[in-house]
Amino acid sequence: MTSWRxxxxxxxxxxxxxxxxxxxxxxxxxxxxxxxxAGSLRSFLRAVKSGRFDR
Incomplete structure (x- = not known):
């Protein structure tokens, strides 16, 4: 069973x-x-958390 949050x-x-x-x-x-x-969701979240994501 797949878990969601x-x-x-x-x-x-x-x-x-x-x-x-x-x-x-x-x-x-x-x-x-x-x-x-969302194959790249993990890398997106890492970028946001590290401050590398620029809107």
């Missing part, structure tokens, strides 16, 4: 969930609507 900072049920292996994202309002493969 969402931010603990959300005050509503409306957010994006991330698969625990960081390989996919999905809409928490439509869990059966499919997911988006």
């Amino acid at each position: 969402k931010s603990t900072r959300t005050n509503t049920g409306n957010c994006v969930e991330v698969r625990n292996d960081l390989a996919a994202l999905r809409d928490s309002k439509d869990r059966d609507g499919g997911s988006l493969a």
Whole structure:
């Protein structure tokens, strides 16, 4: 079984969930609507945390 998680900072049920292996994202309002493969999510998160991500 695949495990999903969402931010603990959300005050509503409306957010994006991330698969625990960081390989996919999905809409928490439509869990059966499919997911988006996110092969580079891990490297994106590393860049954000290190301050290398520039908007």
